[in-house]
Amino acid sequence: FVLTQPHSVSESPGKTVTISCTRSSGSIASNYVQWYQQRPGSAPTIVIYEDNQRSSGVPDRFSGSIDSSSNSASLTISGLKTEDEADYYCQSSDSSNGVFGGGTKLTVV
Amino acid sequence: EVQLVQSGTEVKKPGESLKISCKGSGYSFTSSWIGWVRQMPGKGLEWMGIVYPGDSDSRYSPSFQGQVTISADKSINTAYLQWSSLKASDTAMYYCARVIAKAIDHFYMDVWGKGTTVIVSS
Numbered sequence: 165f166v167l168t169q170p171h172s173v174s175e176s177p178g179k180t181v182t183i184s185c186t187r188s189s190g191s192i193a194s195n196y197v198q199w200y201q202q203r204p205g206s207a208p209t210i211v212i213y214e215d216n217q218r219s220s221g222v223p224d225r226f227s228g229s230i231d232s233s234s235n236s237a238s239l240t241i242s243g244l245k246t247e248d249e250a251d252y253y254c255q256s257s258d259s260s261n262g263v264f265g266g267g268t269k270l271t272v273v
Numbered sequence: 274e275v276q277l278v279q280s281g282t283e284v285k286k287p288g289e290s291l292k293i294s295c296k297g298s299g300y301s302f303t304s305s306w307i308g309w310v311r312q313m314p315g316k317g318l319e320w321m322g323i324v325y326p327g328d329s330d331s332r333y334s335p336s337f338q339g340q341v342t343i344s345a346d347k348s349i350n351t352a353y354l355q356w357s358s359l360k361a362s363d364t365a366m367y368y369c370a371r372v373i374a375k376a377i378d379h380f381y382m383d384v385w386g387k388g389t390t391v392i393v394s395s
Binding site: 195196198209219251255 | 334
C-alpha cells in the first residue's frame with residue numbers, strides 16, 4: 165500500500181494545522197501509524213507513535229488520530245511555533261517492513 | 274542514553290563496493306532491530322530494511338531486495354549496510370535507526386543516527 169500526504173502546508177504562528185496521511189489500500193486501522201519530524205539538515209525524530217501516543221519530550225501541542233471513514237491518519241499541531249517548521253512523514257507497516265508517506269513540508273509564516 | 278553512531282561520508286566511483294556502519298550503545302543491541310532508511314537529495318524517506326542483531330535475521334523492502342545487504346555483528350554492537358557495485362543513483366543520505374517491533378506488522382523507529390552521506394560519481 166501507499167501512504168499519500170499533501171506536498172506542503174502553510175499556516176501562521178499560533179494557529180492550528182492538520183497534516184493528512186491517506187492509505188491507498190487496506191484499512192488505516194489495520195496497522196499503527198507513526199509521525200516523524202525532520203528539520204532541515206537533521207535526522208528525523210519520532211513525534212507520534214501508535215496512532216496517537218506522543219514520544220517522550222514532545223509537547224502536547226502535537227496530537228495524532230486516525231479516521232476510518234476517510235482511511236487516513238492525521239497529525240495536528242496547535243499553537244504553531246516557528247520551530248515547528250519542518251518536514252513531517254507518516255509511517256505504517258506491512259508484513260515485516262515499514263512504509264513511509266511522501267512527506268509534507270510545513271511552513272510557519 | 275541510547276545512541277547510534279554512523280560512519281563518515283563516503284565518496285566512491287560507480288562499480289565500487291561499499292560498507293557503511295552504525296554502532297549502537299546505551300541499550301541491549303541484540304534485543305532490538307536496526308533499520309536503514311534512504312533519503313535521496315531533496316526527496317523523502319524510504320524504508321530499506323531491518324536486521325535483528327541477536328540472530329542476524331534480515332528483512333528487505335521489495336525495492337531494495339537484491340540491491341543491498343543489511344547485516345550486523347553483535348560482538349561489536351554494529352550494524353552494516355553494503356553494496357557490491359555502486360551506481361550513481363545510490364547517491365543519498367543513509368540513516369540507521371533502532372526499530373521497535375511490537376508485532377510482525379508493527380514497526381517504528383524511535384532513535385536515529387545522524388546519517389551517512391554516500392556520493393557516487395565518476
